[in-house]
Amino acid sequence: MASFTLQGIPVSRGIAIGRAHLLRPAALDVEHYLVAQEQVEAEVLRLQAAIAQVHKELQSIWADLPQDAPTELGAFIDVHVLILSDPMVSEAPLDIIRSRHYNAEWALVTQVDELSAQFDEIEDEYLRERKADIQQVAERILKVLTGSANSVPRSDGIDERSANMIVVARDISPADMMQFRDVAFAGFVTDEGGQNSHTAIVSRSLGIPAVVGMGNASHLIEQDDWLIIDSDAGVVIVAPTSLVLEQYRERQVLLQKQRKKLGKLKKTPAITQDGVEVTLLANIELPEDAAHALDAGASGVGLFRSEFLFMERSGQEHKLPSEEEQFEAYRAAVLGMKGRPVTIRTLDVGADKPLDTTEHNILNPALGLRAIRYCLTEPQLFLTQLRAILRASAFGPVKILIPMMAHSFEIDQTLNLIAQAKKELQAESKEFDANVPVGAMIEIPAAALALPMFVKKLDFLSIGTNDLIQYTLAIDRADHEVAHLYDDLHPAILQLLHTIVTTAEKAEIPVSICGGMAGDVRLTRLLTGMGFRELSMPAALLPEIKQAILNTHLENVQPYVKKILRSYEPVVIRETLAAMEMLGQTVH
Incomplete structure (x- = not known):
């Protein structure tokens, strides 16, 4: 069989080599007949x-x-x-x-x-x-x-490498994906999906190479074909030649050695070669994730996505968690971080994270009742969460982060509810930190362009780049038909980021990035060169980002950053970024 290459959307990192296992969906062109x-x-x-x-x-x-x-x-x-x-x-x-x-x-x-x-x-x-x-x-x-047979792959003993199977499918449901946990598999290839499809999210969480949005890969690839997934490039090589196979195996071994070496940096502070310290934080979903954050060397939690406490409630008819249940979860995360700060984002539901799939029927939930908008329409639910977070602050440093803010009245109403929660807890003689910092997520262009009203009333800012990019560029980042338009290096995005970090610096208010850009090692020098000193990301990405910081001299980076910010030509921006990445390639 002749070798050929397919291009898709890269959603995780690394290289996978293995045999194709086609996951066939149940045919939707089923038998049609009338019953008596x-x-x-x-x-x-x-x-x-x-x-x-x-x-x-x-x-x-x-x-x-x-x-x-x-x-x-x-x-x-x-x-x-x-x-x-x-x-x-x-x-x-x-x-x-x-x-x-x-x-x-x-x-x-x-x-x-x-x-x-x-x-x-x-x-x-x-x-x-x-x-x-x-x-x-x-x-x-x-x-x-x-009566279709279960199509979960099983090792068939073709050779010693047959256990490294690559699942190829039109799409993969989360339930099917869980059935792979007892089976050796190396990666995922799907026809459908974008950066935020189930396959993309789970492959990133598991650290498994994957390429999605490939169109018709499941029809072009045959059962047991040898495949190479280069998930950094978004490429799948079908039936590679022995020479290409050997080259990729060598790259695979090198990557494994590099990961092992990065693990030794866990206790090393993230300080640039000219002495500037960058704080690296972890994003977590559940209290038990704190252990992974500590193990990866995180200096704290930059984003605790509290909505997962509300959503993962199978068998409970989605009854909302009580104050006590939330308090125990937040306290567990705070204690788990052993004195390091924990930033808890208040409930961010709506759009792709509904509490109940039948709850809202609006044309565009992404632009509708979500995050702080939802919480302010449900003040008792919001007050219950704020009380639980404040109580947890008695056990270690806690920050409260409010998502999707854009209006002055949202800030005022939120601060009033926090003040009310404090009064109630004081009246009940319950302990909490009276000086818990309160911050806003900057993820709406309007917020980025009206920062003075935030810095006057709040203690810190955190940028959610995923939504900021989506809303600024008016594209649906999960739609593979327009996914190519999702561009974190678009001049408008870079100008917004520069505006935010400059304004925050003048106001002497801390600002961090907790969106996807923070965990992209290609952008580490650019972000630190722009002035960002706090980055929050999935714990698994921390070592690689830390190494990039250790190998960075900010004074040398500045001319490149200025050139990028002055340019509106995509080619110039990317070429300048590539040249900047070549600086200081010595391994720390």
Whole structure:
């Protein structure tokens, strides 16, 4: 077979070499036939039984999640449980069987096709992701109805390398992905998806190479083909020559040695060669992640995403966590960091993180009732969370971070509620730090352009680059059709970042970056050269970023940074960035 190369969207880092295992979806072009009137209720029962079995499977997968599983997986599986319980999926096909006498498979596919067509008309990140989820849930039901064999790969003993399997699929559901935990696999390749698809998020969490949004890879790649994933370049090489295979194996070994070497930097402070210290923090989702942050050498937690406490509540009918439950979680994270600061972001739900998939029905949730907007419409829910965070501050340094702020009244109302929470706790003789710093996430262009109203009233700023880029460039970062327009080096983004760090510096207010740009080693020198002294990222990325800082001399970097900020030509910006990255290539 002749070798060929496919290009997609890189969503994680590293190199994977292995055999292709094609994960075939249940065919949506199922058998169509009409059932007799006397058989209608039997057909209804058949579909109901299949739905019940899938529900049981999902609950079992959720219950069996290992402690080291990516925290996002529980939330994804919860969404599939909710979809399965939604009348549009669980009841509407039954009505089709009764009214049209369709067989169960035909009725289910008919309903899913109707839902998919509706979602296709609304170009929105959240709704499009729900379309993929609904199709994945339907495929699980169809596998039960048709008796399809489980298609999870198993090592077939072709040779000693056959255990290194690369999963190739149209898309991979989170439930299917969990079934891979007992199977050796090296990477993921999918036709669909963008930077924030399930496959992308989980592959980053697991540190496994992956390329998504490849179009028709699952049709071009054949079972057991040798594959190389170069996830840094977003490239998949199919049937590589022996020479190319050997070259990539050498690169793989080199990368493994580099990772081992980076681990030795854990206790080394992140100080540039000209003596400037940069604080490296970790992003966490759950209290137990604090241990990983410490192990990676984090100086604290720059972002505790508290919404996962609200979302991962399978079997609890999404009852909101009590103040006591939240307090125990926040306190565990604070104690786990052993005196290092923990920044807790208040509830950020809406858009792609609903508390309930049936809760809101708006055209564009990403621009709707989410984050602080949602919390201010639910003051009791917000007050309960603020009380829990304040109580946790009695056990170590805590900061409160408010997401998606853009208006002065949002700052005032938030500060009033924090003051109210403090008064209530004082009246109840409950301990807390009266001077807990309060900060805002800068992720809306309006906030970046109106910083004076933030720096006068708040203690610190944290930039969420993922949303800032999405909102500034008016593109959906999860849509593979426009993913190429998501550009963290767009002149508008760089100018906004420069404005923020300069304004914060003049106001003598701390500013950090907790979005994806903070964990991109290509941008480390640029960001530190612009003046950022706090970066927060997934714990696994800390060692590589630290090494880049240790090998940086900021005075040498400055001319390159100034040239980049003066330029509006993408080619010039990227060439200058590449030249800057060549500075000081000595290993620390």
